[in-house]
Amino acid sequence: xxxxxxxxxxxxxxxxxxxxxxxxxxxxxxxxxxxxxxxxxxxxxxxxxxxxxxxxxxxxxxxxxxxxxxxxxxxxxxxxxxxxxxxxxxxxxxxxxxxxxxxxxxxxxxxxxxxxxxxxxxxxxxxxxxxxxxxxxxxxxxxxxxxxxxxxxxxxxxxxxxxxxxxxxxxxxxxxxxxxxxxxxxxxxxxxxxxxxxxxxxxxxxxxxxxxxxxxxxxxxxxxxxxxxxxxxxxxxxxxxxxxxxxxxxxxxxxxxxxxxxxxxxxxxxxxx
Numbered sequence: 309x310x311x312x313x314x315x316x317x318x319x320x321x322x323x324x325x326x327x328x329x330x331x332x333x334x335x336x337x338x339x340x341x342x343x344x345x346x347x348x349x350x351x352x353x354x355x356x357x358x359x360x361x362x363x364x365x366x367x368x369x370x371x372x373x374x375x376x377x378x379x380x381x382x383x384x385x386x387x388x389x390x391x392x393x394x395x396x397x398x399x400x401x402x403x404x405x406x407x408x409x410x411x412x413x414x415x416x417x418x419x420x421x422x423x424x425x426x427x428x429x430x431x432x433x434x435x436x437x438x439x440x441x442x443x444x445x446x447x448x449x450x451x452x453x454x455x456x457x458x459x460x461x462x463x464x465x466x467x468x469x470x471x472x473x474x475x476x477x478x479x480x481x482x483x484x485x486x487x488x489x490x491x492x493x494x495x496x497x498x499x500x501x502x503x504x505x506x507x508x509x510x511x512x513x514x515x516x517x518x519x520x521x522x523x524x525x526x527x528x529x530x531x532x533x534x535x536x537x538x539x540x541x542x543x544x545x546x547x548x549x550x551x552x553x554x555x556x557x558x559x560x561x562x563x564x565x566x567x568x569x570x571x572x573x574x575x576x577x578x579x580x581x
Contacts, residue, residue, distance in 0.1 A: 313473055315447050328444035335440035336365070339433035346429045351575040356421060357429070364411045368404040369394070375403020379537040379545050397450070400537065401438065402549055408434075422576050424512035424569075431518035432499040438522070439492035445485040446473060453482025453532040484532050491525035509572040512564055519557040523550040 317325045340361055344354035376398045377384045377391055384391050412430070416423035445451035458480055461471045466483070474481045495518065503514050527550040530536055537545040 312449065312475070313447055313469070315449075327447040331444040331447065332441050335437035336361070338440065339430075339437040342436070343430055343433040346433075347426075349575070350425060350429060350572075352421065352426060352429065356415075356419065356426070360412060360415055360426070360430075363415060364408045367411050368408045369399070371407025371410075372399035372401065372404035375400040375406070376537065379539070400546075402546060405434075422511065422570075424515065425572065425576055427515035428503075428509075428511060428513070428572055431515040432496050432503070435492050435496040435499070435518055435522065439489045439496060442485045442489035442492070446470070446483075449473060449476050451485045451488075451533060451535065452476060453484040454534060455479045456482050481534075482532055484529050487532070488525065488529045491529070492522065495521040495525075504573065506573050507571065510564060510569040511572055512569070513561055514572060516557040516561050520554050523553040523557070526550045527554075 313327075315327055317327045317330050319325070340357065343357045347354050347357045373391075373394050379400075380398070390396065409427070412427060413423050415421075416426050442451070452474065458471070461474060461480055461483070464483075466486075470483060470486065471480070474483050498521075499514060499517065503509060509517075527547050530544055530546040530550065536547075539545055539548065
């Protein structure tokens with residue numbers, strides 16, 4: 309049997325560098341590189357993307373933590389010192405995404421940038437960053453699903469190192485991190501392959517398409533996870549939010565299609581103001 313992978317990438321004196329952080333950083337760097345290229349092509353300018361990332365990252369971390377704490381408030385109200393103890397775990401991707409979108413909207417408004425276009429540029433790059441980031445959960449042996457069997461996992465034709473990493477606390481687990489990672493990877497590939505077709509997407513529709521794609525897949529993956537946040541017994545927070553986001557994004561696409569909205573491929577220039 310292969311031993312579980314070490315979540316520590318390297319040690320520098322008393323400092324431990326975790327694979328989780330390394331993998332997340334790689335995903336962010338790839339996302340930034342892709343977004344800056346597309347931003348230049350669409351007339352936004354790469355400096356704005358870099359500024360947005362620098363502003364969004366800390367608020368995304370805060371949002372991810374606040375979201376988690378809010379739905380685990382009975383525990384944190386009794387242990388307030390643990391609210392900032394993010395190193396003990398407890399962040400939620402939906403909280404990070406919500407906080408990031410708010411930062412994007414405020415920044416775009418302050419710089420007179422078309423927010424829908426900027427969100428369109430960022431959306432597929434966020435999706436690939438999410439796909440990569442789930443492998444940080446893999447290294448930490450977290451975000452897994454219910455108990456399963458070795459036979460089932462081998463029936464998925466997974467590499468042996470993934471199968472053995474899913475042996476957690478003496479039982480094999482559903483690799484829900486992998487399901488979500490692959491779902492996001494497929495969404496990224498799809499959006500990247502079609503977004504430059506003229507006359508296909510109006511501003512905002514790539515971002516809204518991302519919201520629908522991610523929330524649809526997350527609804528089903530969340531139903532398989534064992535670490536979900538609950539509003540009440542049987543009602544998972546992320547599943548409810550996924551339904552709201554999917555329907556909201558779909559409704560927004562229908563509404564905006566009836567309005568005079570520029571095409572994504574038209575890009576942006578100061579003459580548009």
